[in-house]
Amino acid sequence: MEGNRNPGLLAVSVGVGLAILFALLGVTSVLEGRIAFGLAVVSLGVAALIYVFYSRGNAVTKTGYAALIITIAVGLILPFLLVAQQQTQANAQSALYDLTLQRGASLFGQYCATCHGYQGQGLNGPRLNNNPAISKLTDEDLTRIISGGIANPNDPSKLLMPAWLDTYGGSLTQDDINYLVTLIRSSDPKYTASKGLAKTNGFSYVYATLINATQQADFKTQEKGGSKPPANQFVDETAQKTVTIDAVDSTTNSSGYDWQIAGGTLPNITIKAGTTVVWDNKSTGGIPHSVVSGSGGTPNNKFPTSPIFAPGGSYTYTFNTPGEYPYYCGVHPAMVGWISVQ
Numbered sequence: 001m002e003g004n005r006n007p008g009l010l011a012v013s014v015g016v017g018l019a020i021l022f023a024l025l026g027v028t029s030v031l032e033g034r035i036a037f038g039l040a041v042v043s044l045g046v047a048a049l050i051y052v053f054y055s056r057g058n059a060v061t062k063t064g065y066a067a068l069i070i071t072i073a074v075g076l077i078l079p080f081l082l083v084a085q086q087q088t089q090a091n092a093q094s095a096l097y098d099l100t101l102q103r104g105a106s107l108f109g110q111y112c113a114t115c116h117g118y119q120g121q122g123l124n125g126p127r128l129n130n131n132p133a134i135s136k137l138t139d140e141d142l143t144r145i146i147s148g149g150i151a152n153p154n155d156p157s158k159l160l161m162p163a164w165l166d167t168y169g170g171s172l173t174q175d176d177i178n179y180l181v182t183l184i185r186s187s188d189p190k191y192t193a194s195k196g197l198a199k200t201n202g203f204s205y206v207y208a209t210l211i212n213a214t215q216q217a218d219f220k221t222q223e224k225g226g227s228k229p230p231a232n233q234f235v236d237e238t239a240q241k242t243v244t245i246d247a248v249d250s251t252t253n254s255s256g257y258d259w260q261i262a263g264g265t266l267p268n269i270t271i272k273a274g275t276t277v278v279w280d281n282k283s284t285g286g287i288p289h290s291v292v293s294g295s296g297g298t299p300n301n302k303f304p305t306s307p308i309f310a311p312g313g314s315y316t317y318t319f320n321t322p323g324e325y326p327y328y329c330g331v332h333p334a335m336v337g338w339i340s341v342q
């Protein structure tokens, strides 16, 4: 019996065995699914042909079948190798894209987060994480803005944002800026979908790239909905029953305006519960302002939003509950301040 075993049947057993093996490798993700499936099909196909080959009698038919087997085996393997190679290329490309996002995130945490927020949520600088206004810009616009910085329209000798490209005196190379543009773009789902890119929002990598403990702590604070300025940036008004904060013209704030306590320069105060805060509009040119409870351009509704008030107008609110109350101007979200109620 042993010696008479039909080689065709043997081939079928081996073919089925191989197919099962490849299927298992595919299921356990040792091999990429499509590749495993392709290999399984090829094994079965070749085994079936060898079976047919051995079940035919004369030498001429056998030679014909042998040629057919070889042709079909090669024919099956070629497209399949091509797919495998394309797959390898696509994998390499998506790994490269991911690496670019991580580099962008690391640069962002280092150079941009202080003004734009660690998650690009916006602080003194505008929101960059999935901001519709930024989505309208082309990649070239974004590259140009980051490379060259932004001048203050009220005082062109001062920059609202410095130039970042090394040839303009910045600290970043052209590659660095490309990584940052890719990072900012990755936060716009419409953009990534249109380019067939992975859905990863690169800003989600920023925390992992921070190696500085202070930055990590800042990140955590911002994540909780605000970044309280350091103690030396607060004016102690705990002895007052009423405190006035003015909206004034500014050459340093991106919006051209700042909040400042009357007679001072800072927008942050510490007060006792029961103290009334009056916001005045002292800016020129008829520019209106409003007061919104919250930070990063996002309201938290801890106190009511004011109506918009023109120069000469004001808004008054009495803080009866101790807590932390960041606020900003609804018209100029870059005008920010902080009220700490004790």
Ligand code: HEC
Binding pocket: 108, 111, 112, 113, 114, 115, 116, 124, 125, 126, 128, 133, 134, 142, 145, 146, 150, 160, 161, 162, 164, 180, 254, 255
């Ligand atoms: C010193 C604070 C500061 C830093 C640091 C900073 N920016 Fe800015 N950025 C600003 C301000 C302020 C504006 C808004 C200027 C304006 O009102 O037009 C701005 C605007 C932008 C804009 C244009 C937004 C728009 O709506 O057109 C982009 C893009 C940008 N920054 C990217 C970056 C990147 C990338 C980095 C890090 C390399 C960075 N910024 C670092 C302050 C900063």
